[in-house]
Amino acid sequence: DIQMTQSPSTLSASVGDRVTITCRASQSISSWLAWYQQKPGKAPKLLIYKASSLESGVPSRFSGSGSGTEFTLTISSLQPDDFATYYCQQYNSYSPEITFGGGTKVEIK
Amino acid sequence: QVQLQESGPGLVKPSETLSLTCTVSGGSISSYYWSWIRQPPGKGLEWIGYIYYSGSTNYNPSLKSRVTISVDTSKNQFSLKLSSVTAADTAVYYCASAVYYYDSSGYHRHAFDIWGQGTMVTVSS
DSSP: OOEEEEEEEEEEEEOHHHOEEEESSSSSTTTEEEEEOOTTTTTOOOEETTTTTOTTTHHHHHEEEEETTTTEEESSSSOOOGGGEEEEEEEEEEESSOOOOOOOOEOOO | OOEEEESSSSSOOTTTTTTEEEEEESSOOOOOOEEEEEEOTSSSOOEEEEEESSSOEETTTTGGEEEEEEEEEETTEEEEOOSSSSGGGGGEEEEEEEEEEEEETEEEEEOOOOEEOOOOEEEOO
């Protein structure tokens, strides 16, 4: 099984801050990593796929990087709409299983 | 544009079988793979399993013995059955899908870019 570990679990930040969330895989997943944003009572929304590809319609302040086992999601300038919980997900095509990270809640400082 | 809608009972008794259906609208059920994901109250996301258009399935090892996912292409629906439920199965259940595609390096699954709104299922007597 591929385990996904996100850090931190909670992050306090202010509007305008640069925010970075880390996700580590227990084994190499190449670039088969996605990032989702979830707001209370809503379904997750895809932000980034294949580690660094921005989903259509997602603001360019969101970016993803990494490959292998270590990945990051960066929000270059945090906006009020960005306070939410973020999840990473591995979907390695060479492994049948899918795994989510534990989530990172971005709170207002 | 493909849209998904979950349906099914919101309350299931312990030891019984949870059954949910996801109806696909706005597109064909082919060329995609179809998944169920759940989220217990206040907790993170847990992948349950997925099914390809062909009917081939893969399940979360921790739930495999209790899960069945099936697809009805004639109705543009796919379904989840989870047997022998307990209170630990109380969660919001989401259906989700994404393209399953072929390129020079083989077949690949895309990340989930289509989600249903989710349906809350409570396990209680």
